[in-house]
Amino acid sequence: xxxxxxxxxxxxxxxxxxxxxxxxxxxxxxxxxxxxxxxxxxxxxxxxxxxxxxxxxxxxxxxxxxxxxxxxxxxxxxxxxxxxxxxxxxxxxxxxxxxxxxxxxxxxxxxxxxxxxxxxxxxxxxxxxxxxxxxxxxxxxxxxxxxxxxxxxxxxxxxxxxxxxxxxxxxxxxxxxxxxxxxxxxxxxxxxxxxxxxxxxxxxxxxxxxxxxxxxxxxxxxxxxxxxxxxxxxxxxxxxxxxxxxxxxxxxxxxxxxxxxxxxxxxxxxxxxxxxxxxxxxxxxxxxxxxxxxxxxxxxxxxxxxxxxxxxxxxxxxxxxxxxxxxxxxxxxxxxxxxxxxxxxxxxxxxxxxxxxxxxxxxxxxxxxxxxxxxxxxxxxxxxxxxxxxxxxxxxxxxxxxxxxxxxxxxxxxxxxxxxxxxxxxxxxxx
Amino acid sequence: xxxxxxxxxxxxxxxxxxxxxxxxxxxxxxxxxxxxxxxxxxxxxxxxxxxxxxxxxxxxxxxxxxxxxxxxxxxxxxxxxxxxxxxxxxxxxxxxxxxxxxxxxxxxxxxxxxxxxxxxxxxxxxxxxxxxxxxxxxxxxxxxxxxxxxxxxxxxxxxxxxxxxxxxxxxxxxxxxxxxxxxxxxxxxxxxxxxxxxxxxxxxxxxxxxxxxxxxxxxxxxxxxxxxxxxxxxxxxxxxxxxxxxxxxxxxxxxxxxxxxxxxxxxxxxxxxxxxxxxxxxxxxxxxxxxxxxxxxxxxxxxxxxxxxxxxxxxxxxxxxxxxxxxxxxxxxxxxxxxxxxxxxxxxxxxxxxxxxxxxxxxxxxxxxxxxxxxxxxxxxxxxxxxxxxxxxxxxxxxxxxxxxxxxxxxxxxxxxxxxxxxxxxxxxxx
Numbered sequence: 001x002x003x004x005x006x007x008x009x010x011x012x013x014x015x016x017x018x019x020x021x022x023x024x025x026x027x028x029x030x031x032x033x034x035x036x037x038x039x040x041x042x043x044x045x046x047x048x049x050x051x052x053x054x055x056x057x058x059x060x061x062x063x064x065x066x067x068x069x070x071x072x073x074x075x076x077x078x079x080x081x082x083x084x085x086x087x088x089x090x091x092x093x094x095x096x097x098x099x100x101x102x103x104x105x106x107x108x109x110x111x112x113x114x115x116x117x118x119x120x121x122x123x124x125x126x127x128x129x130x131x132x133x134x135x136x137x138x139x140x141x142x143x144x145x146x147x148x149x150x151x152x153x154x155x156x157x158x159x160x161x162x163x164x165x166x167x168x169x170x171x172x173x174x175x176x177x178x179x180x181x182x183x184x185x186x187x188x189x190x191x192x193x194x195x196x197x198x199x200x201x202x203x204x205x206x207x208x209x210x211x212x213x214x215x216x217x218x219x220x221x222x223x224x225x226x227x228x229x230x231x232x233x234x235x236x237x238x239x240x241x242x243x244x245x246x247x248x249x250x251x252x253x254x255x256x257x258x259x260x261x262x263x264x265x266x267x268x269x270x271x272x273x274x275x276x277x278x279x280x281x282x283x284x285x286x287x288x289x290x291x292x293x294x295x296x297x298x299x300x301x302x303x304x305x306x307x308x309x310x311x312x313x314x315x316x317x318x319x320x321x322x323x324x325x326x327x328x329x330x331x332x333x334x335x336x337x338x339x340x341x342x343x344x345x346x347x348x349x350x351x352x353x354x355x356x357x358x359x360x361x362x363x364x365x366x367x368x369x370x371x372x373x374x375x376x377x378x379x380x381x382x383x384x385x386x387x388x389x390x391x392x393x394x395x396x397x398x399x400x401x402x403x404x405x406x407x408x409x410x411x412x413x414x415x416x417x418x419x420x421x422x423x424x425x426x427x428x429x430x431x
Numbered sequence: 432x433x434x435x436x437x438x439x440x441x442x443x444x445x446x447x448x449x450x451x452x453x454x455x456x457x458x459x460x461x462x463x464x465x466x467x468x469x470x471x472x473x474x475x476x477x478x479x480x481x482x483x484x485x486x487x488x489x490x491x492x493x494x495x496x497x498x499x500x501x502x503x504x505x506x507x508x509x510x511x512x513x514x515x516x517x518x519x520x521x522x523x524x525x526x527x528x529x530x531x532x533x534x535x536x537x538x539x540x541x542x543x544x545x546x547x548x549x550x551x552x553x554x555x556x557x558x559x560x561x562x563x564x565x566x567x568x569x570x571x572x573x574x575x576x577x578x579x580x581x582x583x584x585x586x587x588x589x590x591x592x593x594x595x596x597x598x599x600x601x602x603x604x605x606x607x608x609x610x611x612x613x614x615x616x617x618x619x620x621x622x623x624x625x626x627x628x629x630x631x632x633x634x635x636x637x638x639x640x641x642x643x644x645x646x647x648x649x650x651x652x653x654x655x656x657x658x659x660x661x662x663x664x665x666x667x668x669x670x671x672x673x674x675x676x677x678x679x680x681x682x683x684x685x686x687x688x689x690x691x692x693x694x695x696x697x698x699x700x701x702x703x704x705x706x707x708x709x710x711x712x713x714x715x716x717x718x719x720x721x722x723x724x725x726x727x728x729x730x731x732x733x734x735x736x737x738x739x740x741x742x743x744x745x746x747x748x749x750x751x752x753x754x755x756x757x758x759x760x761x762x763x764x765x766x767x768x769x770x771x772x773x774x775x776x777x778x779x780x781x782x783x784x785x786x787x788x789x790x791x792x793x794x795x796x797x798x799x800x801x802x803x804x805x806x807x808x809x810x811x812x813x814x815x816x817x818x819x820x821x822x823x824x825x826x827x828x829x830x831x832x833x834x835x836x837x838x839x840x841x842x843x844x845x846x847x848x849x850x851x852x853x854x855x856x857x858x859x860x861x862x
Contacts (some may be wrong), residue, residue: 006629008582021661023626023823030650041660042581070823100822120815121822122622129627134740134801136584143574150437150473158589158613158636159602159651161860171590173604173613173862175650182589182604182613192551192862193852194558195454198472203540205589211607219606220590229472245493353792362779384551384862391531391552392454392501421624422588427591429606431623431815 008042009198010077019074021088022122024065024100034062036091039074040138044126046083047073049091053402058094066123067106070097085257112417120431121424127338134251137406139203142224144400145243146201146410151226156202157185162381169208182207185400188330188385190227191361194396195388196205201226208286213426215415216303216353218404222422227398233342234359235269236397237318240346240356243401244316247274251410264412268350271315278318284309300326306353313349318343320359321324328370332360332397343398358399365389439473441508441518441668450505450819451476451520454694455496455531462835465493467522469504472533475557477514480503489525495760498537499555500526516688543848550853552861561689562849565682570634572681573655573832576674582657585624587617587633593646593812600639613638619761619816621658622792625827626819630767632657642858647734647784651855658829664791667748667828672776673706674832675747679703682841695843701779702745702769707750713770716771731757737784744780751775751790753763760802763791763828775827789830796820 005018022040029035036047050057065071075091105121115122122128147153157179159173171182186202193200199424203224210217226239235301248269259266279287291308297299300322301309309316321340324333331341343359362368368389372382379386407419417423422431436449453471460466464575467478482490496502506522546553551850553559557714578584590604590611602613626629634655641648657670682690691696704776705851710718719726722739726732731753732740741748752771762772774790793799803813810817838850848854853862 008581022629041583041625041627041631067821070825082570097823103822118815118818120620123624123627132585132628133583139584139640140574140578142573147571150439152472152564153561153570154852155636155649155653157855159638159855159860169608171604173602175602176640178860180860189551189853193554194472196554197471197563198453200472205586206591209607222586285650355583384549387549388550391534392499392530394501395451421585422620424588424590426607429590429609430610 004340006042007038007040007045007085010043010085010089012219013077014087016078016185017074017076017092018089019072020047021072021097022070024067024069024071025124025126026067027062027065034059034093036071036073038071038089039124039126039129043085045085045087045089045095047075047089049094053090053092054094054216055115061096061283062094065096065401066100067103068121070100071095073095073219092285093295112250116417116423116428117431123421126261128418129257131413132421133258133346133413134255134411135249135403135419136294137255138247138407138410139224139403141204141247142243142403144250145201145246146226149199150165150195151199151201151257152197153206154190154197154200155380156183156189156225157207158183158204162378171207171209184208185223186225187227187400188292188400190225190398191222191385191388191396194227194229194398195392196393198230199226199228211426215301215417217406218416218420218423218425221420222403223400224403225398225400229394229396231360231397232395233320233397236358236360236399236406238321238346239277240318240358240399240401241274241316243270243348244356244406245274247406248410249332259411262411262413264410268314269410273315276316276318276346277313278320280320281322284319286383287312290408298323298325303353306347307351310347310349310353311351315349316355317347318344318351319347327359329375329377330361330368332362333367344399348405348409350409350412352405356401360397361397363389363393363395433474433593435482438469438471438476438516441474441476441516441520444498445510445518446508448505448507448523450503451478452503453529455498455500455502456555456557457498458496460494465490467493467502467525469502469520470555470560470800472555472718474516475707476516476518476520478520478522478525480504480525484521484523486823490592492527496527499531499535500554501531502526503528525654525818547848547854547859548862554566554838554852555611557692558835559849561692562838562842562844563852564688564689565693565842566834566850566861569678569838569841570653570655570834572678573834575681576677577630577657578628582630582632583624583628585621585628585631585633586635587614587620587624587656589614589627589635589638593809596806600641602638602640613637616654617656618658618829618831621656622819622827625658625660626823626825629661630659632658639717640792645734646841646848647836649847649851649854649856652851653834654831655834656829656831658827659680660825660827662828663826664775664793664828667789667791667830668709668751669829671749671775671832672705673747673748675777675787675837676705678837679841689723689840693842693844695841697747700841702714702748707747707749707777708744708754709751709840712753720780729754729756734784737778738782741780741784742782747777747779747786748804749775758790760806760808761792761799763793764798775830779836779840781840781843783836786794786836787830787832790829791826791828794820794824794826796824803829
């Protein structure tokens with residue numbers, strides 16, 4: 001009997017005859033035997049095709065078969081501890097579905113620009129496969145964290161009439177007879193849904209038209225943003241910590257083979273357990289000065305500052321109570337020190353810097369009205385947002401976590417661009 | 432001891448003293464007792480506050496308390512079969528957090544436009560609460576369907592250089608020095624990721640700048656789109672059927688109280704079990720003619736046609752093999768009849784019409800090149816898409832399911848606009 005099977009499940013079929021449907025990732029030959037490296041999108045496996053088993057005609061066809069040709073291999077599953085995945089397939093027959101043209105991505109070194117131009121093919125390589133499987137697991141784990149704790153997913157709009165944090169970095173479009181902008185954050189809308197559903201989150205794409213070329217920024221990125229009614233800053237920090245620990249544990253338990261492909265050192269990830277250190281912005285400034293950084297109280301931290309700070313700890317660090325001037329209008333003042341806000345950023349260890357940003361939001365109408373006026377923002381566009389302080393305002397807060405930044409750190413990558421299937425960067429809108 | 436508790440979990444605390452943090456949804460008084468309807472975003476409950484228990488001062492404060500004021504109620508949980516949720520809280524103390532201004536949404540009838548202008552508050556009402564909780568459950572169930580079957584989530588880009596189905600209904604933006612468009616579908620990119628990961632899906636927002644005012648269309652909507660390498664049309668239909676059944680079962684098991692609030696007849700939902708009827712487009716045309724519809728072979732079905740068709744069945748119906756001319760360039764021809772394509776739409780019963788559309792994609796390079804030329808599309812923008820037919824092309828297919836259309840049907844709503852937190856429609860970009 002012929003059973004269609006995925007490589008990921010092949011361990012359940014030892015001794016059985018199965019059919020794999022996939023692509024030829026690589027091949028070597030030793031006279032009467034062809035060793036076919038086959039991938040099917042769930043994993044990689046070696047299929048051993050001997051001339052005597054598959055017949056002369058099929059064997060000859062395999063001999064010249066090009067990389068990435070598609071094929072169906074039927075054979076018997078064997079356990080083999082020396083094989084990378086632990087199993088091997090002894091082929092009875094091989095059906096070639098399509099003979100690929102000469103594949104542009106070879107084993108030699110290619111430049112990043114070439115690989116990015118061929119992103120639609122590059123994602124077939126084992127390294128990209130590993131990174132994007134980790135990404136999928138990170139998103140699933142983040143969602144489960146919130147779903148299992150009574151949060152309601154409420155999707156916030158992408159097309160909006162006004163900006164959350166200024167219009168300079170916004171993509172604009174014509175929405176019939178008026179101007180609209182692509183959202184940079186669902187937070188303001190989250191505050192409305194949190195007042196209706198208590199604990200909410202959104203997960204979707206966000207857009208920043210920043211003319212910056214860094215290894216930490218994408219033009220189009222995905223973020224998960226929870227918002228919680230009746231939560232204070234301490235609770236926000238607890239949730240960030242618990243969520244990140246749960247995600248990292250899930251990746252370690254489900255994606256160890258992929259982290260192995262990436263040659264990721266697992267020790268720093270295994271140390272990601274509570275409690276995370278929590279330091280005030282003021283202490284962070286002192287630490288930076290002591291490390292020889294040129295920094296003064298009141299400035300926002302740059303990538304270099306975050307790198308230095310995050311290298312001082314063996315797990316993520318929560319930096320709280322940033323100065324008023326470096327945080328957006330909606331951040332609540334610290335009642336004990338109005339020069340700082342009830343904000344908190346989480347910096348990933350190993351020099352990776354900010355992965356989460358959030359805090360408590362302004363609760364009272366008069367304060368929020370003043371802030372909007374001070375920021376010179378169009379009051380009428382925020383009338384609905386002000387309404388949230390008119391009708392049963394409560395202490396509340398939340399945060400946003402950038403999916404790609406988290407994946408960059410977990411995978412131990414040098415650049416964020418590999419953490420999303422089709423990255424959008426300053427000079428990259430294709431493919 | 433004071434335990435903070437959500438209404439959803441209150442059944443686990445019968446006889447205990449808990450604190451609810453929420454809002455006043457309604458209130459009535461009988462002299463020495465105030466009956467407070469409290470909501471906290473996870474449910475609604477009646478809290479009974481007697482003058483003798485909460486004291487004269489607090490009792491007087493409650494007396495004039497406005498709708499949607501925020502409050503913390505501490506009291507003892509009692510089982511009460513006459514109560515809507517089955518429980519009641521005997522209040523020991525009530526702390527008013529914020530006294531709401533006079534709430535604009537009262538129990539009287541409001542026009543839709545007024546309610547939509549106040550969408551940020553309208554979502555607090557029990558009916559909107561119910562619809563959006565069903566939506567969250569639909570999305571979670573759809574994701575779990577794919578996650579549990581080995582599909583990899585791969586997010587496709589929103590900002591794209593070219594259109595999937597023509598540029599007339601696209602939102603355009605400036606992407607630094609060039610033009611970009613907001614994606615209407617992740618499908619073409621899904622085909623690339625399916626060749627790399629075997630079974631994939633994306634879930635995100637999509638945009639159609641259609642100047643249409645109908646009860647089935649949103650400008651910004653969410654869809655889930657799976658794509659499967661080595662799948663044929665029959666398999667695509669099997670997956671659609673199994674997925675929709677699983678989602679409906681999940682909603683029935685988890686959201687019966689919400690469907691009750693919506694007064695949804697559950698019988699039609701309970702009948703959503705396989706097998707779904709499968710009819711060819713040609714048979715559908717004959718059925719429409721027999722029903723007195725003015726229709727000829729070759730036309731695309733309109734909303735009226737879909738309504739009439741879907742009323743003929745007691746569960747969703749799969750209509751397959753639409754004519755070449757009414758389907759996009761990437762649909763595979765039927766090898767048995769080149770006048771039709773290997774396409775399939777699922778129509779929801781009770782007159783709701785199309786909720787899923789998909790099919791098998793063109794497999795061979797020469798056919799796809801001809802189609803792109805015939806459609807007058809810029810070949811260079813599709814070079815990467817053509818590559819998928821150069822390097823290990825395989826039979827493959829998938830589909831897209833509109834989240835809001837599915838929720839409209841499951842909730843039994845007359846209009847799609849209530850199925851998304853902040854709808855975007857022809858004349859609605861706010862709030």
